[in-house]
Amino acid sequence: FCRVDPYGFERPDDFDYASYEAFFSRYLVVLTRRAIKWSKLLKKENNLQKSLKVKRYIRKGIPNEHRALVWMVVSGAQTNMEQNPGYYHRLLEGEKNAMLVEAIKTDMNRTFPNNVKFRRSADPCLQHTLYNVLVAYGHHNKAVGYCQGMNFIAGYLILITKNGEESFWLLDALIGRILPDYYSPSMLGLKTDQEVLGELVKMKVPAVAELMESHGVMWTLVVSRWFICLFIDILPVETVLRIWDCLFYEGSKIIFRVALTLIKQHQAFILEGTDFPDICDKFKEITKGTLVTECHSFMQKIFTDPGTLSMATINKLRETCREKLLSQG
Numbered sequence: 001f002c003r004v005d006p007y008g009f010e011r012p013d014d015f016d017y018a019s020y021e022a023f024f025s026r027y028l029v030v031l032t033r034r035a036i037k038w039s040k041l042l043k044k045e046n047n048l049q050k051s052l053k054v055k056r057y058i059r060k061g062i063p064n065e066h067r068a069l070v071w072m073v074v075s076g077a078q079t080n081m082e083q084n085p086g087y088y089h090r091l092l093e094g095e096k097n098a099m100l101v102e103a104i105k106t107d108m109n110r111t112f113p114n115n116v117k118f119r120r121s122a123d124p125c126l127q128h129t130l131y132n133v134l135v136a137y138g139h140h141n142k143a144v145g146y147c148q149g150m151n152f153i154a155g156y157l158i159l160i161t162k163n164g165e166e167s168f169w170l171l172d173a174l175i176g177r178i179l180p181d182y183y184s185p186s187m188l189g190l191k192t193d194q195e196v197l198g199e200l201v202k203m204k205v206p207a208v209a210e211l212m213e214s215h216g217v218m219w220t221l222v223v224s225r226w227f228i229c230l231f232i233d234i235l236p237v238e239t240v241l242r243i244w245d246c247l248f249y250e251g252s253k254i255i256f257r258v259a260l261t262l263i264k265q266h267q268a269f270i271l272e273g274t275d276f277p278d279i280c281d282k283f284k285e286i287t288k289g290t291l292v293t294e295c296h297s298f299m300q301k302i303f304t305d306p307g308t309l310s311m312a313t314i315n316k317l318r319e320t321c322r323e324k325l326l327s328q329g
Helices: 017-044 052-059 064-075 077-083 087-093 098-108 126-140 150-161 164-178 188-204 206-214 219-228 237-250 253-265 276-285 295-302 311-328
Strands: none
Touching: 017 052, 017 064, 017 295, 052 064, 052 237, 064 077, 064 150, 064 164, 064 237, 077 164, 087 126, 087 164, 098 126, 098 150, 126 150, 126 164, 150 164, 150 237, 164 237, 188 206, 188 219, 188 253, 188 311, 219 253, 219 276, 237 253, 237 295, 253 295, 253 311
16 A cells, blocks of 8 residues: 555555545546546637536546646636736746745745655655745735745645646635635634634534534634635545635635535534533544545535525625624724
8 A cells, every 4th residue: 555645645654545445446437437528528618618517527526637727727827827927937036025935934844744745855846836836926915925824725736736837826816816815914704704604504503503602612713724724634635626626616615515514414423522622622523534535425415415505695694794703803
């Protein structure tokens, strides 16, 4: 068995190779079938116009060989890159903000210490590309600059695109458009969305919401990393990439679908929580196991389990939650 997965991550000592093998042999059949369909689709529709067919294909997973291209096109990153030729390189050649550079350098060795491709001994070492992407982005979006969590997101983008400039534009699509105000200094968008999740749980899994409230467990304690890192280091790599496929196409409501599915599927387990620390531990446990390893069936569940979830509902909740947070100061 390989100790390192295809993305360069070392598997933990307690990795369950047997159940992974069983899942992957089934999943490989799905991947092969999808790859053939995607190749045909991309030959016909190189511009990937939004359509029910494209949405269906993306929900069923983008094969890795097409992932970078599809993410670039459906997120609008490709268009932005083409409209701003040379912009990324000019950012790298320009004057640098010393404090920003220092903050990024500090996080370099902390980014995926368990990934062989990000080690200094690797050839090529992806730390160099990661540093460039983050420095360029910090100077492009001065309101955000650099914030912890962005290093992991940029790192994943680099693993998939293998290209600094494309990763920069995808990071811009995520932070600038798809995720509302997650990484600004006040992190208002992030705090708002955690409250929105709390409201959605009240509507869809009320017993869990009551348990959280009765023990005074704030949502930010159990889900902030889900939102900040977009499930990186929380769920298995293959599952995270499948979530991101949909995130780039359908937007931020996908994060709520994933969170609600994890909570709903483990409702009985969470409700066994007897006190504050116990409930927090249960939330760590629900992101492990076969439910999340079997990414194909998990992705089918996120579109059925939470029921209807419109962007209009989310935006309405965002408005009220944001106002509540602002009034609290």
